[in-house]
Amino acid sequence: MTATSPTAAPLGAPPPVPGGGGPAVEAARLTKRYGDIEAVRDVSFDVGRGEIFALLGPNGAGKSTTVKMLCTLARPTGGRAAVDGFDVARQPKAVRRRIGLVFQEQTLDDQLTAEENLRFHAVLYRVPKAEVDARIARVLDLVALTDRRQALVSTFSGGMARRLEIARSMLHTPAVLFLDEPTVGLDPQTRALMWEDVTRLRREEGVTILLTTHYMDEAEYADRIAIIDHGAIVALDTPEALKGQVAADTVELTTGDDSLATSRLAAAGFRVRLGQDGVVVFTPDGEAHVARLIDIAGVSVRNVHVHRPTLDDVFLHFTGRQIREEHADRALSMRMRARARRR
Amino acid sequence: MTVVRLPRTATADEHTDVAAELRTVGMVWERELIRFVRTRTRILSSFVQPVLFLFVLGYGMSTLVGTTAGFTFKKFVFPGIVAMSVVMTAIFSAVSIVWDREFGFLREMVVAPVSRMSLVVGKTLGGASIATGQGTIMLVLAPLIGVHLTVALVFEVIGLELLMAVGMTTFGVFVASRIQRIEGFQVVMQLLLFPMLFLSGALFPLKGLPAWLAVITRVNPLTYAIDPLRRVVFAAQHMPPAAAARFSTGVSLFGYSLPVSAEVGFVCAFAAVFLALAVAGFGRPE
């Protein structure tokens, strides 16, 4: 943290646009080295205003490090970044006042009530006194915790604590909300609730959201996804476009004579494999081809299943590796330990 | 390829807003008090321990030391015990930063757009307020010990307690910001706090000590915080010359007796140095 003096606009430069006309987040060749480890390497992307942007990658990919640099908590060793038009290295305080932050690890005081945690935050982020009560009521409503306002945080479940953190991060009406693994360690039901909260924040508060996750299914809630692996972005697009880049759908046919069907389809030029339970055909736009495939196979077809590529497939396609469940389990157990220690 | 535009001009944002920083100090202070009130075991333990010392040492040693001109060892040790309660509470409060780190709340504070100075000052004033309160509560035992209190004396004692508490809390915050794990806290207590307390003149007069002990007590900053407290308390007691000689007060350095003002000055300087160090060490970015 440094006391940065205000940067004077160069002569002749246009006056800054209120709210900054540009993107909400800009990263250009952002790099972070820890000794020999290059945690983040040449990462570049823009996040538009009001967008939900996901960084997707396995543990150790560099997601948290990227977020920390954008939040001014880690100094980039290379490249530049700006949040809401403010440079993260040169104007850290201005950046911090405009962002909401929810870390991977919990940062609530569990000996305080929900409301006391929020009041503390309101003072530190200079929420005008006259607005504090209304904002507290508003953010508690956003995450459906209004009835727990006076409860000690130590009585909260993991999901409730997480939602309270999200509420707190919205208290000072940030322009950009950073959520680092917001759903890790939560059960599927709570995760779904969390996503409702997040999409509601965007809809009702117009906030830009940058989040990280290693859950493939979650990344699909995002408008755009950057797949990050070993510190570098390997693909960046909308979920649909990313799936489109992984060329083929898979069509699984269970037929009366699988080997005959396989050889006929192969002869017709399809990429095809004889699987244990049937024939697997790889083809773009599988649904449109189903009728033709059945026709060519020329045998009785008992069952057809068209499988669109998922983000799992996308990740596999771009990195040659699967995001393994083990990562999720380890992250989960870490969070559980953190909570256990609080007792 | 992304192009980063010229940074926006940070209008008022990068300026320090004094009123906002003061509100931050107040809020951090308030949190310390709320937490203290909510943990009854802490209140109890920081009261019971000094009381135990007072009775065990006071009564136990009194028989051994005997009475000089009607002045007992209990009376001598009482200001030291009051100081002990202040010091222990101050250190305990400061070291709660280690817990803040362990439970993540430290991060909520250091990422906020406020100066570290406000956070450290708030934390220090919070811990110092609690410690001063604890020390002052100890004064209810004064009549039991036969220590005479006046209104003026109580105010002097509170002032000196506050100074001692601020010094020890900044010191504690500095140490705590260097402790990465909760286990380290035990080490601090064993290797730092108790030796400092026992080798400070809290429990024995500083005159006529063996040379090595005299040196240790003189480099121990606590010595200069505790002695003034004893001096103001004794000044309000009836002390025959024989008692004053036996249970002496005052610290001499190189044969020169320090006035209270010099001792207070030492403690102020100590607090200022550790405040600066604590601020510097508080939640640096990676």
Ligand SMILES: Nc1ncnc2c1ncn2[C@@H]1O[C@H](COP(=O)(O)OP(=O)(O)O)[C@@H](O)[C@H]1O
């Ligand atoms: N403070 C640090 N010191 C050294 N190495 C670090 C530090 N923080 C992260 N790393 C390393 O950088 C890499 C990326 O870490 P991180 O950004 O936390 O990944 P993710 O959040 O995607 O799981 C990892 O190899 C990690 O070990």
Ligand SMILES: [Mg+2]
């Ligand atoms: Mg991470």
